Amino acid sequence: MSEGELLTPPDRVRVPMAAAAGIPGRTSHTAASYTDQNIALWRPPLRSADGDTLRDAGVIRARARDLVRNHPYAKMAVRASSIGVVGKRLRYSCRPDYKFLGIDHEEAVRWGQEFERVWEAYAHGPEPLVDAGKRMSFSQFMRLAHRMRFVDGEALATMEWAPGYKWRSCAQLVDCDRLSNPNGKPDSAYLKSGVALSDLSEPIAYYIRHGHPGDFGLINAETLKWSEISRRTAWGRRIVMHSYDLERAAQTRGVSALASTIVDMKMGREFVETSLQQAILQASYAAVLVSQQNYKDALEIIAGMSPDKAKTVTDLAIENLEAAAAFHESAQLRFNGSKVPMLFPGEDLKLLTPGNKGASLAEFQSQSVKAYAAGMGVNPVSVSQDYSNVNYSSAKMASADSWRHYEVMREDLIGDIAMPMVDAFLEEVFHSGALELPKGIKPFEFYDAKHALIKGVFLTQGAPNLDPVKEAQAAQMEIAMGAKTLQDICAENGEDYLDKLDQQAAEQKARAVRGLVPVAMPAAAPAKDEPTDKPET
Numbered sequence: 001m002s003e004g005e006l007l008t009p010p011d012r013v014r015v016p017m018a019a020a021a022g023i024p025g026r027t028s029h030t031a032a033s034y035t036d037q038n039i040a041l042w043r044p045p046l047r048s049a050d051g052d053t054l055r056d057a058g059v060i061r062a063r064a065r066d067l068v069r070n071h072p073y074a075k076m077a078v079r080a081s082s083i084g085v086v087g088k089r090l091r092y093s094c095r096p097d098y099k100f101l102g103i104d105h106e107e108a109v110r111w112g113q114e115f116e117r118v119w120e121a122y123a124h125g126p127e128p129l130v131d132a133g134k135r136m137s138f139s140q141f142m143r144l145a146h147r148m149r150f151v152d153g154e155a156l157a158t159m160e161w162a163p164g165y166k167w168r169s170c171a172q173l174v175d176c177d178r179l180s181n182p183n184g185k186p187d188s189a190y191l192k193s194g195v196a197l198s199d200l201s202e203p204i205a206y207y208i209r210h211g212h213p214g215d216f217g218l219i220n221a222e223t224l225k226w227s228e229i230s231r232r233t234a235w236g237r238r239i240v241m242h243s244y245d246l247e248r249a250a251q252t253r254g255v256s257a258l259a260s261t262i263v264d265m266k267m268g269r270e271f272v273e274t275s276l277q278q279a280i281l282q283a284s285y286a287a288v289l290v291s292q293q294n295y296k297d298a299l300e301i302i303a304g305m306s307p308d309k310a311k312t313v314t315d316l317a318i319e320n321l322e323a324a325a326a327f328h329e330s331a332q333l334r335f336n337g338s339k340v341p342m343l344f345p346g347e348d349l350k351l352l353t354p355g356n357k358g359a360s361l362a363e364f365q366s367q368s369v370k371a372y373a374a375g376m377g378v379n380p381v382s383v384s385q386d387y388s389n390v391n392y393s394s395a396k397m398a399s400a401d402s403w404r405h406y407e408v409m410r411e412d413l414i415g416d417i418a419m420p421m422v423d424a425f426l427e428e429v430f431h432s433g434a435l436e437l438p439k440g441i442k443p444f445e446f447y448d449a450k451h452a453l454i455k456g457v458f459l460t461q462g463a464p465n466l467d468p469v470k471e472a473q474a475a476q477m478e479i480a481m482g483a484k485t486l487q488d489i490c491a492e493n494g495e496d497y498l499d500k501l502d503q504q505a506a507e508q509k510a511r512a513v514r515g516l517v518p519v520a521m522p523a524a525a526p527a528k529d530e531p532t533d534k535p536e537t
Helices: 003-007 049-053 057-070 072-085 105-123 138-151 259-282 295-304 313-330 361-376 380-384 392-432 443-453 468-481 486-492 497-513
Strands: 091-094 154-161 169-174 195-197 203-209 226-230 240-244 286-291 347-352 456-459
Touching: 057 072, 057 138, 057 259, 072 138, 072 259, 072 361, 072 380, 072 392, 091 105, 105 392, 138 154, 138 169, 138 240, 138 392, 154 203, 154 392, 169 392, 203 240, 240 392, 259 361, 361 380, 380 392, 392 443, 392 456, 468 486, 486 497
Parallel strands: none
Antiparallel strands: 091 456, 154 169, 154 240, 195 203, 203 226, 286 347
């Protein structure tokens, strides 16, 4: 063996890594394979969050709006989500952070109740002062904001100042189509689809067009202008409120919740329309006259005739039809007032019905509505309104799962839009002198204490109560064990526990004046004893 052979043995010869794997082009993960025939042509682009959304968001919004206008399941999904997130009334319960403020708990509760009364008069009073257009109450405003966030993928609102009213602070919802770069300016690192960004990707300003880009018949010089609106004032007051669901880092605009279901819902709607047309055809029939006349013999006779005496097939067919029509017209046989059909000799009457070879429409809708609801994050039973195959356990689990999703969406919407509105309103209330600060807080400390003063929750109706007896017993046991308080139970039902206690005190006082026995809390129902004696059979 030579020296060169010792230095380079055969088992140490370098080979390509792919060839060593045994399969050419083999990847470590099968999900990244470009040789697998099932996914070889599946090559989605690898872009940033804005690269995936900004270019396609407009088309998705238009198609989502069309589905909500015309598809019953899409419309019901939006309605169910709006009821679950906002409800019939969204009530603000102020609970100042007394520990941060350094004041007594009683003083914080007293001031919070006073501010609640002022806010309720402003938000749900006889005159809609909270809306800049003076058309919606606060709850209606939030329902529309949630609808925009659900269908369009984002909700955009601005704080305005309307002179001539008792409270000048008001909010206005803006169509997100108007949020765009001025004069068609291309996107850059600091300007993306109408949003001006800082070095840290913080939104600092918004460019809002004066008119909708789709109003071609209403275009004038004013609608072709843009206004640059700062997100905050110099002292921190929010002016623009932009709410959307963040799915990736550095995402500037939102995407509709219907994006993953648009294709399925569109094709499903076409399948339903086709099935309905097929059902109409199945309910109809066709009457066909079948003749036994042999046209082959007639053609042979015609071929044997001289050219000047031969008749064409058309002439013979017309003569045959005329004879048949004359025969049917002359046959006026009736039985009990009804005409008896008489066929021409050699004819037969047959009824033809189309067959049904398509899939079951009910089964298709039952499966498709689950996919629609999963993509939009709603309860499939609420969308389909079909409770035929639902029991208590499944309904309870579906309701609880949907309610958790609604709670998350409610908190996002409140943090992005509702709380900045409360913050702006408190600022006007303080500067106008309509409400004094809690005892122990100086006026110059207002802006440092403002976030602790407006601390609270927004209450709406509770989760669906499928069994009132079981729900009440469970709540009573949780209070007895100390797992929950009366404030927690009332908040889950959309009520303020202080209002409940005040009302109970007033009712007990009224009962005492009338000599009635006070109402006591009922004890938990004892478990039923099992029977010891079995009945005779």
